[in-house]
Amino acid sequence: MTEGNESRVTAVTSAMVTEPLTDPVPSAPPRSQWVDVWAQFRHHRGAFAGLIVFMTIILGVFLGPLLYAQDAQYVPTGRDFLRLKDMRPAYMLLWDSGVKAEWAHPLGTDNIGRDTLARLMQGGQVSITVGLAAMLLSLFLGTLIGTMAGYFRKLDGPLMRLTDLFLALPLLPLLLVTVLLFREPLKQAFGPEGGIFVLIVFIVGVTSWMQTARIVRGDVLALKEREFVLAAQSIGTRSGKMVIRHILPNVLSPIMVSATLGIATAIITESALSFLGFGFPPDFPTWGRLLNDAVDRMTLFPERAIFPGVLISLTVLSVNYMGDGLRDALDPRIRGR
């Protein structure tokens, strides 16, 4: 027995003596899906630039105050007030030595002597936090309603009618009315800044989930018919587990794309509300608020309007480019081309 076996083995090896039998070894280590996505994302020049700009703005806004030790809320009094108010940006000294500016306040001060750069940083923290929080809320609602509508046939009709109804609401007027109505009670509950923060995050989140819900519903409807869902059903997976383990991971990519675009919408909506005077209180800077404050004295100090405006636009632009790149990177049909 063993002899016969051995002889057969030797026969095989002698036949292949020039080419020893080996398993094919892959030349590169296996790549996960996310490595592929990242590679494709880096390939998209606009998206990568957007990521860098967005990260720079976030770092500057959140870590900047650690390096730049000016208090955004400090209002000078007496002689200091006269010395410090209405400073122009320091770079204007380069071509005009007579201008009222100091390198200690690189972007100047406002009409009561608060440092513009420090206010921009603090305003950015608020604007970006509002944007992220509102995006998370709208994403949560959109995903919840989208999966419910797509997965449970009975809920599909009512939930989609609800979505259509929300899409037919005139949002900006309603946002303004809601802010006006609930500003006072929430101010008493959470304090002047906290109340408005909760209110704005809530109303922006509640009025922007519809697109996500529609996209998610469509994808869930398609996924529900796939074999792996049937297989999971046949081993007795319950609905809750099914959604969390099998459905949600597969609709992650449209959700991520709407997440990036959601940040942009939320930041713009918050700034628009602040700009119309329905946002945060006047002494609490956000980018929209700073822009609104600057408009009245725009003829004399155009830079005060331009800095926050450019920051809003840059943030939104970079986020939009990121969304664009992410959409390409997450689409397996485009990836690898």
Next chain:
Amino acid sequence: MLTYTIRRLVLAIPTLMFISLVIFLLLELAPGDPMAQVPLTVPPEVKERMREALGLGEPLHVRFVKWLYQFFVIEPAVFIDTMFGTDWAEGQQRVISWQTRSPVMEIVVQRLPQTLTVVGLAYLVGVLIALPIGIYSAYKQYSVFDQAGTFISMVGFSVPPFFSGVLVIVIFSVQLGWLPSIYDTTLTVNSWETFWQQVRQMVMPVMVLALQTTAQISRFMRASMLDNLNQDYVRTARAKGLSEATVVLIHVLRNSMIPVITVIALGVPAIFGGAIITEQVFKVNGIGQLLITAIEANDLPMVHTLTFIFAVLIVTFNLIADVLYGVLDPRIRYD
């Protein structure tokens, strides 16, 4: 097609009623009191009578139904009266503004022309600029023009109107002094000089609104053209020896316009919403500005009516878009 349209129209009515109810209930929570400005020397029973005169004494559902009746029956009757000189609405109670104590619709009619000229013209300009850009960037995909067009429309998406408005004011009014920064609505156009003045004051608001329209619609136009340019019928048309202009501008363009036209229809209510901000920036006293002042002054009937008008616009244009899609594309069958 007709049954579909009728079905949609019938469906639109409960939607609008529901939206109106939502707005009404929201406003019901409003903390303001229309009697707050009345002097304290006025005795309480007189105040109560004044309150009733504003229609506030009655329970919620009665007031809501009354508002519906006023908006859907009396206001159209007034409209017909002024058009044809009849007297259907004689002596009927109209929707009254708390601010001015005059009918809400009268003020809206006064403000509407400003909004319509600025917003309507902006939309038209935006669409007219967007279509050629979209067509050309699809035809020369990945060319320098296309890349630049993509970038500019990204910027158009990202720069909010309250910043682009301020920016053009800084550049063209403050630095260059070419254009007035405030829209003068008292200007009556009766000579070439005033016409020129009107044109100059409309340039900036129209530009700001048109930038956004252009950004969106040129992207749609490009995507739609790209979908069609690779189709078999295009190759057939070229093989027949048709000129390139005929192929692109007649065969491809006509097919690509179908989704674009619905997008254009869908964008109309959105641009009214965006105009609220633009009107605020350029101090145009249109309906957007009217809404803001009404909200600030707690003028609830005015806010309710204006918000509802916006809702009607959205629902109507959604309907128009859906019906147009079916009319233009014979492949779509709704029934």
